[in-house]
Structure formats: structure tokens, C-alpha cells
Amino acid sequence: MPRFLSRRGFLFTGAAVGGTALVAAVGGVGYLATVDMDGPDGFVDGNRAVLNAFVAVHADGRVVIQAPRTEMGQGIHTGLAMLVAEELDIPFDDLISVEHPVEQLAVYTNYAAPLRTRPEDAHGPVMWAAKRALGLLPLMNTAGSSSTMGLWFPMRIAGAAARHMLVTAGAARLGVPVGELTTSDGFVHHGASRRSIPYGALTRDAAAVPPPREPVLRPASAWRLIGRSQPRVDLPGKVRGEPVFGADVVLPNMLHAAIRQAPVFGAGVARLVNAAEVRAQPGVIDVAVIDGRSVAVVAGSWWQAEAAAQRLDVQWTRTEADGVTSAGLAASLHAALDSDDPYIHLAEGDVEAGFRPGAARVVEATYTAPFLAHACMEPMNATVIIHGDGAAEAWCPSQSPLFMRWGVNRGAGLANVDPSSVTCHITMNGGAFGRRSEMDVVVQAAFLAARHRGRPVKLMWSREEDIGRGVFRSHAAARLRAALGPDGLPIAYDARVAAQAMQQSAASRNLPFGNGGSARGDRFTLEGLDKAHYSFPNRRVRSQHVPSHMPIGAWRSNGFSFNTFFAESFVDECAAAAGADPVAYRRALLRDSPRHLAVLNRVAALAGWGMPMPPGRGRGIAIEEAYESVVAQVAEVTVAADGEVTVDRVFCAIDVGIVVNPDAVAAQMEGGILFGVTTALMSAITIEDGAVVESNFHDFPMQRLRNAPEVVVEMVPSDLPPGGAGEPGIVPVAAAIANAIHAATGRRLRSLPLAVTETIGERRTRSVLRENAA
Amino acid sequence: MVSLTVNGSPVDISGKDDKPLLWVLREDLGLLGPKYGCGVAQCGACRVLIDGESTPSCTVALGAIAGASVVTVEGLARADGTLSVVQQAWLDEQVPQCGFCQPGFLIATTALLAHTPRPTDAEIDEAITNICRCGTHPRIRRAIHRAAAAQAQG
């Protein structure tokens, strides 16, 4: 795999050179000017000119764009390429190709997700220090719906800087002032003399041009691409079955590995009963215990490795969690809702006053949500080789090349090998949803590679390992209370959630230093609960961390995935108590939030809110602000007499700020909604004897085409900078469905999933409300 | 030894009668389009055409299909590279997200349209039981109807 940048790309250590494109460029927008963020100076490599860390132009006119975020189906490579192409002034066609960079340059750092702000808005000494630290690592995670937010400026600046270099080279070539030149469709034009030069003919000269100090970005009125749907760059290959996902990596002399991990998290290998027998299976060359915690089988093919692994007889150590059950875990959540030591996230006004006896009508309800697996279609995998010279090289559909690098070092270290360097290749990615921010499979593969030095080892987990032995979204319970005033609107809103903190759990597995801070007050437990856009005069939001033996990790929309279900169901309950229409009620609550109100009104109009529905059918609405976007959805459901529930249609309005690629945003809303329908109706991970019960798609089912809702998406025009799109789509779905079930049946469902899945034939299921289920 | 036709070419494979067709395709024939998603005939990512029938290849032993003609996603386009009507509809509707499930959907739809050129929504529901975790369902339905219409026009 050719490297994009020469050694010269590693300018981080030689950053004193200064004056490079990005430092100069970002100075112009007031961001990062004080942080060493150098990409390479322009240089020529063969018949291409690398103009900066993001853009290379080939002599034949091809443009190669480095997109430093993982393409996992969200279409980010297309969106980032559009931003470059907009400013570079090239057509969006098949002369553009997009790669994930191999080099981990500071300039590729993701600031938006960890700092929770747009990098161009991050000012002050604390932000400077944080950016400096993140850039030193550098953190390039694809997470938190942050990719477009974080690269909205840098990608356009990279395109504008490259265009400037090409135009400057063109001016010299033509012997005319720069100001007399224009560009279009990949050409530099001199109108007066009717001469044009293709970019490809200017590459060598352009590479020598100093990057501009302050590239001028196009005004929105001049955009040709931003806001106009462009076809995804990865789809022509995907309909031919061509892309190389991590699972498809094939290298010369490669070994394959399968794995078995302890059913109870925290348990280790007590005894490997039949190592010799498994070792003697066809094709098997190694049976290895990894870190005392799992057993891998290495063979000449994955089929052989997995077949042999199925014969493994492993005795696992006993742990304190051996007797844990879902019921016990749920009881611990409910107990935590009554603890006298909650973390106080927010306390505005005098909440208790609202609840004094006789002061008002009180609405109170308790809700729950289960543990969840990610179940990405591409099973977990990584391929690692430790070369003869000690350098390591890895291929993985990772969301984090940094964690991947750490994972290789840790895994090799477990085999007492210290790689001299680690080169990470981010492959095509078959779905991630937060799961591939973990480095578990990378550690394991690197350990095996260190045992088989000089040979690549590809480790892939079976689906059963993926669902039952992985990382989970926390379960959660919440109690919400509101005191309604004479107008029926809440005087006081009091929300309390109990769940297992995500950040500390994830950090303990994935960061080589520290433990990720306190679990108390974990923001991923709290997000979505404060309903800040609603005008509640008095508001209190509290949380409780409830530890368990379960490993908790990032999961598409994290706390929003349960808190918005809790809070938006609860607001519906308040509306019902007040005898108000759910949309009218929310309109009143959004009186000080015009952006949200516009989205609410849009989705209500789209769904024909208020039009009568036949018996057994109902509409429900929910709204949330998440990842700097505002999203509202109306679900239409049918509940049959026997309790079968079908989500017929979901309407979605979103204000995602400026939309880069509308069709990709629509796809993310559709995908988030379908993901959310599965979650709301079907998904639960249950625990018995400390272990996950579910193991594959027969007992962790997915919504199939049958009964899949029709989805209608509309984007509300906005001139705010782009917000996130990958996660907001899933956020309101569960509450909208629960509210619709209430409208259809009068029944208020407060526990996820809302239904049980009944099998009605091979690969055919239906969802039946719990109380109707057999 | 088992003889097959795979994407139009004859192949002979010996000593692997018990191996699932999916792994023969992926590991012995280098056809990486069919994917492993579950191994238990649930997800459909591994679907291939076996004598024209859409079949989960993860649970079909090679020895059980001697003499069969197998088509994988790599075999859907014409020899000159032109996309099949189903693939073209998939592109026109911008269906795939991550794409990992899509080879199986493309195969299942190809088989459906061969049997049922203008399927109703109910017939689509009945025939297409694959799983897509990314949630491309709405576009898949649109693309099936688009492909059916394109096929009808010749």
C-alpha cells in the first residue's frame, strides 16, 4: 500500500519549519494559530504534487484527497472531498479519489468531539493546552458525530490553499498577474488571452509555491457543491462487491485466528483442558492464551481456526460476578434512584418548592432501558504483522488510528515484543456505531502477530463473540417528576438517571494512562436528560453511577439513546396530565427556543399532525438537540388487537446547520431511524449467571424489510455551521414510537424494548407488545 | 473433488467437501464479495446464487452442490463491466451505507426479479429477509422497484 506522504510528511518533529499551509491558513480564521499544526510543505513525489496534508494533484488531473476520518457508511469521505473540491474548484467526478491517511499527523486531529466545540470556536489558554495535547497524540477518532463539524474549516482551507498554489504557478507560467486569473473545473484561465492550463500541468510549479497566509474561502453564494447532493465516492465499488473491508484483508503468507473469550466479563482462563486436541485439528498451528483472558486458535484459514475453536474446552476462573442476573442488575439501578448521594448535574431555581404538598399537580414516572450490543455487520477483526526489522503494521476498520497504534503496542508487549514503529491502515469499515473505538481485537491480533513474527495474523471474532463477549451500552433507569402549574406546564422538572458510566469504563480499556476520570457525573450518562430547550422555571438533573462487571463503551448516541426516550416520553405524560395535545404542549415549552420550535413545527406539518387516524393507529412526537443539531420525529404506528405493533412511517425534520451533502444527511436520518426502530422494539442484552444470554441474530434480532417503516426526511434550512448527522437520527425514535403507541392504545410503555420479537417463520419476525406476548 | 461453475468459470476443488461454500469462495477462490455476518443463515450477507436460487452460502457444504452454477456479487455485472439492472438501481438510489450487507441484498434481489419481475411490497417482504444494521431498508425497497421497472423496459 503506497504511502501518501514521504518521510517529509512527519513534520511534527520538524515543525519549527513553520509557515506551512495550515498554520498560515488557520491564522486567518483565528484557530490553532498558536498550536503547531503543520502539515507538509508542498512537495513533488513522482508525477503528483502533494500541496498540503489533504490534497495531492496528479499530472493526469487526478486529485487525491486525504480524509482523516473512518468511512463507516456515513459518507464522510464524500462530504470531506466535497469541501476540498468546492474550494479547489474542481468538478465532483471520478477524477477525485479519497483515502484515509496512513500518517498520523497533528493536522488531522479531531478536536470537535473531545473538546465539545468547533475547533474554530475553541479559544483561550485551556483550549490551547487541550488542543496541543490532542494534537501531540494525535487523536484522529471518528466519533461523536463530529467529523464534518471538526473538518468544515480545515478541508475548505486545504482546498483553497491548494488552489492558490496552482493559480500562482499558472500566473508565473503565463506571465500575467495572479489577479487576472480565474479557475473552473480544474483549469486555470486567463480570460484576456483566452488561455487555459489544466491543474495537472501545473503540479510541479505549484508544489514550490509558498502556501498562502490567509486563503480566502468562497462565500456561501458562490458554492457549487455544498448543499447539493453528490453521489457517494465509495458506492460504485460497493455495488460491485469490491471494497476491502478489514475482514477482507489478504496478505502474503497470512495466518488466520479465531478466539474464545470468557463468558463472564473479568474471568480468566483457569485451565485449557484440550489444547493438544485442538492443536491437532486440520490446519491449526497454534493455540494461545492471550493475557490469561482468552484463547485464540491460529490456523491456515479462518474456517479452520473457527472450526477448531468450536472444540475448545476452557475452564474459566470464578469471579464475583458469576451469580449476576439482569434482574439483579436492574434492582441495583432502581436502588440507585433512591440513594441519598446523587451527582447533581444541574439545579436551577427551587425545584423542591414546586413539589410542596398542595402546590401543584405532580406527574412522576420511572423508565428503564436494557444493555445493548452494537452488532456491526462486519465482525470485529484486525490484521497485524511484526516485520523482521521490528516494525509493526496493522489493518483494521478502526474508528481510532491512535487507539489502534496503542493496541498494537500493548498486544505485542504482552508477548514481550516492543515494535520499533507501528503503521496503521484504516480499511473500509462494515459499520461501527462506537464499537470500533475499542482496541480489544487489535491487542489480541498484535499478541498473536508477535508470536508469529514475520507473518501477518488476521484475527476475526465470530458473531457469537461479537454479541456476547464485546462491549455494551449501559442499561439505565430514570425517575422523572414534574410539578404542573395552573396552565398545565411544568413549574419544576426533576430528572434522575442511574446507569453505568461509559467514559471511565472505555478509558480503562483503551487509554494507556489514567482511568479516564471519575465515573460520577459521567456526561454520557446524563446527555439528553436536561431538556435545556424547554422553558422549565425550576429544573434539577441528577445522576448515579452504578458499577457492574459489564464493559461499557461508546454506542451510537450514548446517553441520548435512553435519556431522550425517558424525557420525551415523560413530557408526553405531562401533556396528557394537562389534557394538552403533545405538539401544542411542546410548542408552549419551546417558546424561548425558536430554532427548536421551527423544527417541531416542520415535522408536525410534514406528518399531518392532527389529521384523524383510524382506531388502532396513533402518532407520537419527540424532539431533541444533539451534536449541535436539532431533530424532531413523528412516528405512526399500528397496534393490532393481538398486540402486534408496526411502525408504519417515521417523519423526520432536522436542522443540521449548513448541509454539505443533503442525500448523505437524509441517509443518516433513515439509517438512524431504522437502527432506532430495532432498538426500540427488539433489542435487549440479558445476563444470566454473569454472562450474556444472546449470541447471534436469532436472539438479538434486527428489523428486516418486512414491517420496516417508510421514512420521510426534511432538512430545515439553516446558516449555522454544520452540526452532526451520524447520531441524531436515532435519538428521538424510541420516544416517538412509545408516544404513538400511547396515542393508539392509551397504554404508556416505560421500558425498552417496547415489544418482544416473535418468530413467525424462517428469518421472519413480528413485534408484539410485552403484555400481549405469549 | 467437487466441480462447480463460479461466475461462469469452471473450478475444481478437492478435499473440502465439508467446508461451507462461503469459506470456499472467500478462502480458496479469492472471491471476497460474499461476507460472513453470522454463519447461521440469519443475516444473508453471504448470499450467492446457486443454480439461480438465492442461498446463504455459510450453511451450504461444498460437497452438497457438486456440479452447481454459483454466482457471487462479483459475477452480477456483465463481462464488459456494465452494471446489472439491480446494481445500477442500487447506485441510482444510493443504497449502501457501510456496504457490508449489500452483496447479499444484491444477490437476493437478483433472484427475486428473475422469479417475480414486478414484485409487490408484500412479495419483497416475503423474499428479502436479509439484515442491514445501517438501516438502508427504505432505499433497498425503492431500488428493488426501480430495478424492476428498468428490467421491464428492457
Ligand code: FES
Ligand atoms: S453469514 Fe450466512 S446468513 Fe449470515
Ligand code: FES
Ligand atoms: S449497509 Fe451497513 S449493514 Fe447494510
